[in-house]
Amino acid sequence: MECISVFDMLKIGVGPSSSHTLGPWRAAERWIKELKANNTFNKVEGIHIDLYGSLSLTGKGHATDYAVMLGLCGCDPEYVATDTIPIIISNIKSTNTLSLNNEKVIDFNPETAIVFNRKFLPFHSNGMTFTAIINGKKKKSTFYSIGGGFVVKEERKNSKRNFEIKCSFPYPIEKGTELLQFCKDLNLPISEVVYENEKSIREEPKIDIELQRIWDTMLECMYIGCHTEGNLPGGLNVRRRAYDMHQKLKGETPYTNPVEWIYAIRNTEVKFRQILKWVSCFALAVNEVNASLGRVVTAPTNGSAGVIPAVLMYYLVIENHDGNFEDIKKFLLVAGEIGSIFKKGATISAAMGGCQAEIGVSSAMAAGALTELLGGTPEQVLIAAEIAMEHHLGLTCDPIGGLVQIPCIERNAMGAIKAINAAELALDTDPENVKVPLDKVVNTMWETAKDMNTKYKETSEGGLAIGVNLTDC
Numbered sequence: 001m002e003c004i005s006v007f008d009m010l011k012i013g014v015g016p017s018s019s020h021t022l023g024p025w026r027a028a029e030r031w032i033k034e035l036k037a038n039n040t041f042n043k044v045e046g047i048h049i050d051l052y053g054s055l056s057l058t059g060k061g062h063a064t065d066y067a068v069m070l071g072l073c074g075c076d077p078e079y080v081a082t083d084t085i086p087i088i089i090s091n092i093k094s095t096n097t098l099s100l101n102n103e104k105v106i107d108f109n110p111e112t113a114i115v116f117n118r119k120f121l122p123f124h125s126n127g128m129t130f131t132a133i134i135n136g137k138k139k140k141s142t143f144y145s146i147g148g149g150f151v152v153k154e155e156r157k158n159s160k161r162n163f164e165i166k167c168s169f170p171y172p173i174e175k176g177t178e179l180l181q182f183c184k185d186l187n188l189p190i191s192e193v194v195y196e197n198e199k200s201i202r203e204e205p206k207i208d209i210e211l212q213r214i215w216d217t218m219l220e221c222m223y224i225g226c227h228t229e230g231n232l233p234g235g236l237n238v239r240r241r242a243y244d245m246h247q248k249l250k251g252e253t254p255y256t257n258p259v260e261w262i263y264a265i266r267n268t269e270v271k272f273r274q275i276l277k278w279v280s281c282f283a284l285a286v287n288e289v290n291a292s293l294g295r296v297v298t299a300p301t302n303g304s305a306g307v308i309p310a311v312l313m314y315y316l317v318i319e320n321h322d323g324n325f326e327d328i329k330k331f332l333l334v335a336g337e338i339g340s341i342f343k344k345g346a347t348i349s350a351a352m353g354g355c356q357a358e359i360g361v362s363s364a365m366a367a368g369a370l371t372e373l374l375g376g377t378p379e380q381v382l383i384a385a386e387i388a389m390e391h392h393l394g395l396t397c398d399p400i401g402g403l404v405q406i407p408c409i410e411r412n413a414m415g416a417i418k419a420i421n422a423a424e425l426a427l428d429t430d431p432e433n434v435k436v437p438l439d440k441v442v443n444t445m446w447e448t449a450k451d452m453n454t455k456y457k458e459t460s461e462g463g464l465a466i467g468v469n470l471t472d473c
């Protein structure tokens with residue numbers, strides 16, 4: 001059985017896409033490691049990269065070419081200063097050279113060295129081949145970005161079960177029913193079962209430090225998004241809306257940093273109808289940062305990175321003003337586990353399953369996590385996740401211009417609101433009366449993904465992507 005850690009589901013990275021930016025970035029890093037392991041790194045005379053399928057069709061809008069170059073340069077998406085990215089890219093373009101792993105300068109003209117092939121590789125629609133010229137001969141290596149920043153190397157027959165990390169959790173979970181059984185046997189809430197599993201692979205203090213770092217990144221992302229004006233890059237001239245919304249919502253309490261901001265919002269009188277606006281504002285903020293190549297937490301993807309922070313922030317500033325790190329920790333642990341159940345049983349890749357795999361899964365993760373914080377039983381947590389996904393089934397991926405902006409940014413607001421509603425419905429649901437268990441909806445999502453026309457799987461060849469011209473925007 002695959003063991004997927006919460007830290008595999010919630011990764012710190014750079015926008016705008018986990019499958020088209022973070023995955024190719026990580027693939028480039030892995031290829032460099034491969035060259036080093038084969039003792040061929042120092043013999044490389046030239047390189048080129050072929051991007052296939054969805055990576056090619058929406059790669060320009062998703063900055064796949066930038067991500068590959070940054071990975072080849074040895075930049076780490078978790079730590080690179082995002083304001084240096086334009087400088088690094090511009091330097092490569094102006095000199096037509098690239099410093100491989102920041103060690104070895106080679107000739108590299110991005111216009112010719114990165115090829116956008118419309119062809120799809122058979123295994124997965126997000127394929128890419130790195131070619132090194134060594135002693136005049138081509139040495140190729142192919143990777144696949146399978147969603148959420150996960151990258152696999154080898155072709156596997158069952159493409160939804162292609163995760164490479166193997167481990168042995170004390171409580172291995174593939175399905176919702178297994179998770180509930182462990183909760184029952186151990187008499188523990190979901191967050192504590194997940195914590196026990198995490199403890200088997202990391203020291204306890206390290207788990208808390210990393211969860212805190214994830215939350216800090218989410219909070220900072222919301223803060224930056226709410227305090228940045230202007231238009232998003234990419235050519236659609238999409239105006240950042242979180243700034244304007246936040247200006248209208250915020251109160252008088254002064255603050256100078258993200259943590260003080262939480263207390264300032266808690267001190268602000270929030271009228272009933274403003275709750276939806278606050279939640280939407282948090283979600284829009286994250287995805288505006290994501291769309292401008294900023295730092296976000298992939299949760300479970302970059303396109304859907306706003307849902308989980310928005311719902312957690314809702315809990316902290318609306319539901320429970322005494323909410324603290326213990327609540328944040330529980331929320332992230334539950335969210336990560338629910339995401340992993342979708343990854344194991346279906347997909348978190350829009351190129352495989354459309355937007356139900358991104359916004360649908362993030363909404364399910366947030367709904368379940370919020371339900372535990374609101375006092376729901378483990379059964380109700382899974383009911384909330386099921387409700388959230390049930391009402392995203394069949395959601396297509398059709399980003400206009402191949403950019404992660406329209407409909408993506410607003411979809412995060414919608415996913416967050418649905419998650420909150422799903423939690424409330426679940427809290428009022430008797431588990432005995434449930435007609436559709438979580439495992440059923442996971443399976444249905446996967447079947448729907450397989451039936452979905454390729455046009456609606458992150459190719460920008462259908463739906464809004466062709467119904468709206470760039471000049472209309």
Ligand code: SF4
Pocket residue numbers: 303304350354355356358359396397398399404405407408409411458
């Ligand atoms: S439409 Fe949904 S799945 Fe597609 S890029 Fe946008 S957020 Fe991601």
